[in-house]
Amino acid sequence: MTDVGVPRVRLNLALQGGGSHGALTWGVLDALLEDGRWQLDGVSGTSAGAMNAVALAHGFAQAAQTYKDPEEAHQAGCALARESLARLWEGVGALGSLTWGTPLSAANPLMGMMSQWFSPSQINPLGFNPLRKLLEREVDFSLLCATRARVAGPKVFVCATNVRTGRGEIFSGPRLSADAVMASACLPMMFKAVEIEGEPYWDGGYSGNPALHPLLYLTETADILLVQINPIDHQGVPTTASEIMDRMNEVTFNASLLAELRAIEFVRRLLAEGKLDARRYKSVRMHRIDGGSVLAPFGSDSKLRADLAFVRQLFELGRVAGQAWIHVHHKDVGVRPTIKIADNA
Secondary structure (H helix, E strand, O other), rough: OOOOOOOOEEEEEEEEEOHHHHHHHHHHHHHHHHHOOEEEEEEOOOOOHHHHHHHHHHHHHHHHHHHHOHHHHHHHHHHHHHHHHHHHHHHHHHHHHHHOOHHHHHHHHHHHHHHHHHHHHHHHOOOOOHHHHHHHHHOHHHOOOHHHHHHHHOOOEEEEEEOOOEEEEEEEEOOHHHHHHHOOOOOOOOOOEEEEEEEEOOOHHHHOOOOOOHHHHHHOOOEEEEEOOOOOOOOOOOOOOOHHHHHHHHHHHHHHHHHHHHHHHHHHHHHHOOOOOOOOOOOEEEEEEEEEHHHHHHOOOHOOOOOOHHHHHHHHHHHHHHHHHHHOOOOOOOOOOOOOHHHHH
């Protein structure tokens, strides 16, 4: 960890969802937390990204209970957040190995065939999802939502899609809950919609993967690091039915993100040209760790693979990617964007 006294740099995090590929994001976060120089202002996450977001914030919430000095709380928060993330993903890996005995990908063809003929209400009428129990065991949401924790740690924004309206909804502050995270990760062909306050919700990836707008409007920080695990570009044209479906899903789950990136670029350009009031609009500096390229060799089916060996492999790949980004770009944060949005959107 960076020596005490080294100035910290404010940074927002935007964490994509993508099944067990979220373990790569765990590795990225572990590298950032170990480095220790980042003052995390806001974290927006969807699906697996939401799980990472609440586990990270839970560590800082625990530190806020014990430490009043900001420096001590930050140092302890980084350490406890690393531990919280590790417990969560080690639990995912244990669940993937023990519950099924084989990687989850082995069950995927059967689940795919069943979902063509049966709804989640028929396949899984009780809505059983072992991830919920794991999440509730590892994250104390009452602590996470406590006033002091919300002030001392990063703000968390979890996106889920309202089934009735089709719009994304952000759960934050007192509304953060296990239900909100499970709603954000609710694939409609696998699980029943999660009901919150009388409204049904599906996976947040349909409306914000991840949602950037809460980071723009509800934090003071202008730098956003996007940890992207769904590839934007695809080499070659998919030809088989499964390849076509995989690519359609990638396009769908990146569409809202690309729209927000275009809007950010548009505002930056107008601000640079003096056509917008800089007191009312934020010139956002975007940064990115492209996990999609790292994960491409594993194929999209591996998103449903969650055995412990695979989860740990992705963690190590994420740590390498995170450390590489820190080495190359740490001096750019607060100064300039490090991706050309026009090339990615």
